[in-house]
Amino acid sequence: MKVKIDADLCTGCALCTDSLPEIFVMADDVAEVATPNVPANQEAAVQEAADDCPAEAIIIE
Numbered sequence: 001m002k003v004k005i006d007a008d009l010c011t012g013c014a015l016c017t018d019s020l021p022e023i024f025v026m027a028d029d030v031a032e033v034a035t036p037n038v039p040a041n042q043e044a045a046v047q048e049a050a051d052d053c054p055a056e057a058i059i060i061e
C-alpha cells in the first residue's frame, strides 16, 4: 500500500498526524506523508485515517 496527501484538500486539522505520527507529519499548515510505503502492519490504521480525514485528502494507491 502507498499513501499520499492532496495538499490542496488538506485543511491541516492534524487528525492524521496525531493518530499516526510515524506515517503523517505536519509541514507548515498541511500534513505530508513521512512514510509513503506503508508497512503491512500499519495498513489498516492508514485506511482508517483516510476514512476519517474530514477533507478526504488522504489518498491510498
Ligand code: SF4
Residues within 6 Å of the ligand: 005, 009, 010, 011, 012, 013, 014, 015, 016, 017, 024, 030, 031, 052, 053, 054, 055, 056, 057, 058
Ligand atoms: S486528517 Fe486530512 S485534513 Fe486533517 S491533517 Fe490529515 S490529511 Fe489534512
